[in-house]
Amino acid sequence: MKQKYFLGIIFFVILAIYFIFFSNKDNAIEKIRKPKEVNVIKVKQKEFPLTxxxxxxxxxxDNIILSAMTSGKITKINFKNGQFVKKGTVLIQIEDKNQLSALRSAEASYENAKQNLKRFKIVSKEVPGSIAQTKLDEAETNLKAANALLADAKENFNNTRIRAPFDGYMGTLLEQKMSQNSTSSIQTFTNLSVGSYVKVGTELVSITNxxxxxxxxxxxxxxxxxxxxxxxxxxxxxxxxxxxxxxxxxxxxxxxxxxxxxxxxxxxxxxxxxxxxxxxxxxxxxxxxxxxDDRKMITVPGLSLVPSINGYSVYSINKGEVVSVPVTIGNRFNTEVAIDSGVKVGDLVITNGVDQVNPGDKVKIKNQE
Known part of the structure; x- marks a missing residue:
């Protein structure tokens, strides 16, 4: 009795396995036979700028380095690194005692020469022939010479002021090479500051417009x-x-x-x-x-690209079957990617679920753009 009962259980188990197996097999076959639905785009040319x-x-x-126009010690620095300055602003002042003294002397000489010539002309006009022409010529020559000396004195004095040649932003004061020790081959440098002695041509600071x-x-x-x-x-x-x-x-x-x-x-x-x-x-x-600006090119949605170790490909549809097409990609434009080679105008490219299909699969177009 027990043996019959046991054989009956085995029979029902085998029967259940049979139905389950063949039922799943039929479903699997049905799935294989049924084409997968996909969305596609029909490849077109679009205008996208080539960038x-x-x-x-x-x-x-305008980015220059200002240099010293005269020799002497720096007495004033009127800016900070990165400061904006207007054209003509005095940035650095170099000691000017000698230049100022020479300027005052030249101004006095010029004023004397001018007054002498003026006086001679007044007398000559009031009393014709009282002033020899040679005296007038000499006075005019002296005035011209005094004017030239004054111009030189003004230039020398102005050279003690380093001014901004244009509106701009100041750089950092440059380093100056110190005199080299006779017992050492090492060169030392120090930052320029008030009290530093500079020579004509010493680079001081940069200014940028x-x-x-x-x-x-x-x-x-x-x-x-x-x-x-x-x-x-x-x-x-x-x-x-x-x-x-x-x-x-x-x-x-x-x-x-x-x-x-x-x-x-x-x-x-x-x-x-x-x-x-x-x-x-x-x-x-x-x-x-x-x-x-007006370059025409083929583009596909970025989601349609299938990456691999060899580059990229897209899945195209040919006679209802998935075909893998290697492509060379170009620039990206938001959600689209330019295709330099691989697909042509009119091809159908799968745009969704590329990870759900494989080359050779039968597919059915659900939506086409």
Missing amino acids: IKIPAVVSSQ NHLLYVQYDIPKKYHNFLKIGKTVLLNNPQHKHQKIKTSIIYVSKNINPDSNTYTVRALIPNLVHETNLFSPGANIMITQVLD
Whole structure:
């Protein structure tokens, strides 16, 4: 009895396994036979600007180093590093005792010479022939000589004042090489300050006009034909990551750099930007160079790309079957990617669920754009 009961249980277990197996098999076969539904796009050409992103350096058209025009000790420094100064501001003053004394003497000599000539002319007019012509000529010569000496004295005195040649921002006072010790080959340097002795030609400080800034960068040779004066350039805003500042090319080098196989390009930073002090000379920024505003190209949604160790591919549909097509991608435009090669106009490319299908699968188009 027990044996029959046991055999009955085994029978029902086998029967259940049979139905489960064949039921799943039928479902699996049904799934294989039933095409998967996918969304696709019909590949078209669209107009997108051809651009490249390149690092650039901010530079100034007016960025000079001011040097001493006379020898002597520095007596005053009237600025701080980074301070904005107006044109004509006295920045550094060098001792002027001798120059001031010479200026006062030259002014007195000039005034005497002028008064002598004036007096001679009055007398000569009131009493014709009382002053010899040679005396008048000599007085005029003396006045001219005194005027020349005064001009030299004024120039020498003015050379003791280092003035801003234009509106700009001051740099740091430069270092000065000290006299070398006869027993040592080591050169020592010290920062210039009040009391430092400088000679004619000693470099003192830099001044930069931040209102005449431009960016400079290098463009590969293959893009040279796109480079023209006035072509659009987009500058990254350092304070707003996703904001661009529009400007244009002002210079393209005529000769190629043989070392880098590139051309040097400059783009002016707009005047309105200077008021916010977003850029400073020497800063590194990223720029987007627009090469072709109306370039037609094939694009696909970024989600349709299938990455692999060999690059990218897309899944196209040919006679209801999934086909893997290797592609070469170009620039990205928001959610779309330019395709340089691989697919052509009119191809159907799967845009969703690319991870749910495989090459060779049968598919059914659900939606087409």
